[in-house]
Amino acid sequence: MSFLSGKNILLGISGGIAAYKSAELLRLLVKQGANVRVCMTASAQEFITPLTMQALSGNPVHTTLLDPQAELGMGHIELARWAEVILIAPATANTLARLTWGMADDLLSTVCLASTARLIIAPAMNQQMWKNVATQHNVNTLKERGVTVLGPAEGVQACGDTGFGRMLEPADIVRELENGCTSSALLHGLKVLITAGPTREPIDPVRFLTNRSSGKMGYAVARAAAQMGAEVMLVSGHVALDCPVGVRRVITESAADMLYATCEHAKQADLFIATAAVADYTPVDVADRKIKKNAATLHLEMKRTTDILATIKQEYPHLFTVGFAAETHDLMTYARSKLERKNIDMIAANSVAGGKAFDQPTNALEVVWKNGHTSLPEMDKQQLAEALMQLVAAQYNQRKLAQHDND
Structure with missing residues (x-):
């Protein structure tokens, strides 16, 4: 039929x-x-x-x-x-x-x-x-x-x-x-949690540290997941993008804020896809007043932020988890290392060398999982997101089938 x-x-x-x-x-x-x-x-x-x-x-x-x-x-x-x-x-x-x-x-x-x-x-x-x-x-x-x-x-x-x-x-x-x-039926009824966009790490009341992420890839992934029948929760940094149709969204500020919101929604999720460009470091102290330019130099002491991807996978080991990696060199080496180190199910890696990917309409991905690898060539980010979600859905359903056979 x-x-x-x-x-x-x-x-x-x-x-x-x-x-x-x-x-x-x-x-x-x-x-x-x-x-x-x-x-x-x-x-x-x-x-x-x-x-x-x-x-x-x-x-x-x-x-x-x-x-x-x-x-x-x-x-x-x-x-x-x-x-x-x-x-x-x-x-x-x-x-x-x-x-x-x-x-x-x-x-x-x-x-x-x-x-x-x-x-x-x-x-x-x-x-x-x-x-x-x-x-x-x-x-x-x-x-x-x-x-x-x-x-x-x-x-x-x-x-x-x-x-x-x-x-x-x-x-x-x-x-x-x-x-x-x-x-459109591959993710029907599943709850998919997605992080997207950059985080902002405050220095004082008017300044913050951030990165070049536009959130376009993460929003495209959220849109693709929704079109495949999933119930999508999008935890997003500040971006200049409208929330995709059929997607619920919460806006967060810092890495700590995004971690809290992600942990809250991970409790109900079936899949977690971490596309957000989360800051690795945040200032130790945040000034309560605007810092004046009195000195020739400014020194900021920084501390590591909590790794959202690793935290979620550790707290919810059975949650199917997909990470993203943006690298300037040795793409596959870092991708496989991150996959194994954080014990996640899949990782989508892309090169950002020479101005690629960030705030661009196109992207390309190397998608890696434990026993496999697929290259998705450069294409429109929405088409790329749909191709990626086809792979994610296939791997998720394959794992569910294997678990069912083992029960």
Whole structure:
């Protein structure tokens, strides 16, 4: 049986020449057993008729924001509640911009705002429009919010140009949806605790020591875990990022604060993933007044902070624990050493030499566990987080299966 069987999928169609592919996409979704309703923008109807989509889906096509035939006359709320997945294919550059800025003056954009359903988009546009900095900004913003982006593909376009911008073929989109529905159940019902971002170690009331971590990787991991069905608690340092949809978050200040919050939430966790860049040292004494620049030099006495990762693993030895390691050299040597020294289950190591990783949109990871190792090449951090969580889920489920066999 297809994993799409019985899924409520709202297919959104925006106005681009690739709309002709939407008919075949709809046919394939229905063939897989999905319950499909269609929402079309006004410009989409210039390329393909609602009657075509109605015949293929067996359902009326939704085109009007305030539908008098809908329950209470509010079709957007009815559709938003019904949908488990919203798939927009094609998603034009205009549609990406409208989703990014939260526009709500047509039915499709309003449904997206009003729904908690998983949002998946398949971009389609001219290759130069796709490369434009504004479009790339919008795509990256949507990814950071948890939107899944499929494609675009590279090839000859209707305008005669060649490059990235073609909508993925319908069969490829359905295949991606199948994979997504499969992986979305891998962590279903599990409680995942994640630390992310930097800590701030106070010097005086106005100054603190911190590091270059932006928290982007940790937030991407939290978003990926939530999309895979987990209940996610995110213990975060101060970052300029919104909390991912479906994730609970607590903001902490220092390494001591993060340790306390992590210990509190570890009691209920099934998995612990420590992506935070926690300070190794903190000032011995914190001035109660602002330190004045009276001397030519300033000497700070520092002491070690408590190792959060090691502490959690020691207090909860059966908790499946994943660590992170950011290194400038000898990446694999330090990664394996940390894995063994702290007795954790997995470690994801990345190089930060030459300005890599920190506050960048991409990253690469070497993922190591006791009897295995996988290299995840440089890619968008959200895609990387999803690939990492696939590995984590596989190792976690393998350990649970082994424990069950031994009982």
